[in-house]
Amino acid sequence: MTTEVKSGVAMAVKARIFGSLVASLAAFVPSATQAVQLADGTVHFVGVPRLLQARTTNKDAGDFGATYYFTLSVPDDAGEPLQRVMFEQREGLNRVKFLPQRTRAFADQRRRQPVIPSDVQIDEQGRVSVWFDPPIAPGETLVVGLRPRRNPYTDGVYLFGVTAFPAGEKSQGQFLGFGRLHFYDNFRFHSAW
Template sequence: MGNSIQCYKPLVLPLCLLALTVGSPGLAIPLSSPVYAVTLRDGITAFAGVPRLISVTTTNNTIRAWSAAYYFTIELPEDASEPLKKLEITQTQGFDVPRYEAQRTRVFAGDRRNRGRSFSIEEVAIAQRTLTLMLEEPIPPGTTFTVGLYPVRNPSVTGVYLFGVTAFPHGEKPQKAFLGFGRLHFYRTPWI
């Protein structure tokens, strides 16, 4: 049978899980949590079901436009096992880098057309092409939510702008999960 452990009786299951924990390198299955929760031995937390970037949209895709908003809609699945505490949005393509009004950043349940409750933001940090968003209260699994970013104005150069989105679970040592790229395309209007 090799290294496999078989458990037949319900009362023996916790002991078998403990045996698996001791025998497996780096992975611990907490006995008080559902089996799908992912907590590594050294305290690292990770998503079991990875969040998904659903859409990235803007209210105005004209270059140099004022009062635009960029919306990043993300689904944190029920099987994520850990709440979401932090997001990083990094511009990876695009000539111009928009300046954001950090104090206007919003996070809410739902999408831009169907807004639910708001989530409090602890901190917004902007460094070069990365905006880091730390939530005061983590977003629970089973929630679809949207981050609203508000640039001072849209880029002044036309083209495709790509934004990489990375999520971090709640915990002292969160393991990041890259969700993918969001794409915004900015155009010149005929009269500009």
């Protein structure tokens, strides 16, 4: 075999090895339209949803009738629709208790198109999980309204951790951050007069 032929064969072998290596690596890199799925079947978001805002309709400590709204954005590159959102109080002097049957949701922040949660559950730690069937598609904005029995009695800052779960039987939640709500003791303010 001549030196030129040996060189050509070596280059072809290297090209084949490089091509196989690139193909193998591509199997581990998710595309923009495909969710990350591990060998055990666990599904993850590719593009993680974002918590855009948290607000309350009533900031008076101890008052009834408030709704706590949490606005989330499911990005176009999420890879999977959003099936469940979990809310967990992480800070605040009083434990806020919610009315699951009064939970509301909207699929578009501007048009406020109602979405009916398929299930709302509160576990023994007080975490509220809201499921959607059909799930919220990538590219959508979701507003979830939780109704407390009443606002906390003690004024101050209350933090609610928000975790999003993609669709699938075995899905891994992604913590999105804290919704911060501030309540004020107006009775104390008025009594100073």
